[in-house]
Amino acid sequence: AEQKPILEMKNVVSAYGRIKALKGISLKVYKGEIVTIIGANGAGKSTTLMTMCNVVQAVEGDVFYKGERINNVSSEQLPSMGLCQVPEGRRIFPRLSVLENLDMGAFFRKDKAGIKEDMERVFELFPKLKERRKQSGGTLSGGEQQMLAMGRALMSRPKVLLLDEPSMGLAPLLVQQIFNIIKMINEQGVTVVLVEQNANLALQCAQRGYVLETGSVVMEDDSANLLSNPDIRKAYLGE
Numbered sequence: 742a743e744q745k746p747i748l749e750m751k752n753v754v755s756a757y758g759r760i761k762a763l764k765g766i767s768l769k770v771y772k773g774e775i776v777t778i779i780g781a782n783g784a785g786k787s788t789t790l791m792t793m794c795n796v797v798q799a800v801e802g803d804v805f806y807k808g809e810r811i812n813n814v815s816s817e818q819l820p821s822m823g824l825c826q827v828p829e830g831r832r833i834f835p836r837l838s839v840l841e842n843l844d845m846g847a848f849f850r851k852d853k854a855g856i857k858e859d860m861e862r863v864f865e866l867f868p869k870l871k872e873r874r875k876q877s878g879g880t881l882s883g884g885e886q887q888m889l890a891m892g893r894a895l896m897s898r899p900k901v902l903l904l905d906e907p908s909m910g911l912a913p914l915l916v917q918q919i920f921n922i923i924k925m926i927n928e929q930g931v932t933v934v935l936v937e938q939n940a941n942l943a944l945q946c947a948q949r950g951y952v953l954e955t956g957s958v959v960m961e962d963d964s965a966n967l968l969s970n971p972d973i974r975k976a977y978l979g980e
């Protein structure tokens with residue numbers, strides 16, 4: 742029997758006012774995968790991610806998570822169901838300490854022991870956050886804020902993590918580090934959907950990729966095939 746996707750979009754249309762940003766997107770994400778969504782500026786990558794977790798409401802089509810239609814579940818409720826996003830621009834709480842920011846990610850949980858365990862795991866992945874745990878979020882560097890945003894999401898013990906442009910604005914060395922950490926998170930059992938400008942790195946990190954053009958999926962394939970596809974190389978990998 743074919744495995745059922747953990748997350749699925751079927752013919753999803755999303756709009757900002759009268760402008761259709763997504764024109765009928767269908768995609769599937771299976772448990773344990775890293776799936777990336779690549780495409781040019783304005784293709785609809787972020788909108789796809791935001792529609793997956795109802796930050797943007799689909800005007801047509803269906804979003805399924807674990808087989809359940811979630812179009813009507815509020816975005817605030819989804820983390821407690823295991824579906825958690827890290828938005829673009831890493832919206833952490835600048836006046837709260839690193840520890841308080843991390844605690845916010847677990848606000849709906851009552852399993853104190855589990856929360857403590859996850860905090861340790863976050864500090865193992867991001868030792869810098871441990872060093873700076875008493876410091877307010879706003880005083881962290883861009884890279885550290887990205888780590889904090891990811892750490893906070895991990896504190897919800899997600900089954901599926903939606904990452905929007907995790908490498909944006911980071912120095913090259915940090916970018917590589919963030920991608921390594923995404924792989925480690927995935928190896929710990931978290932399914933990842935990754936939206937990236939940096940298609941090269943994203944495809945090296947992910948098993949499969951979807952290519953978006955002006956609100957539509959124009960190609961989907963294993964990352965290796967996309968990486969070796971001459972059209973993709975020319976259009977998105979800077980050749």
Ligand code: ATP
Pocket residue numbers: 757760761762780781782783784785786787788789938
């Ligand atoms: P980028 O990499 O530049 O963020 P993207 O592929 O993530 O691009 P989206 O941000 O999803 O693309 O945008 C898709 C389309 O929707 C674009 O035409 C964009 O101008 C439009 N759009 C996005 N956000 C809004 C908004 N808040 N209001 C109006 N239009 C928007």
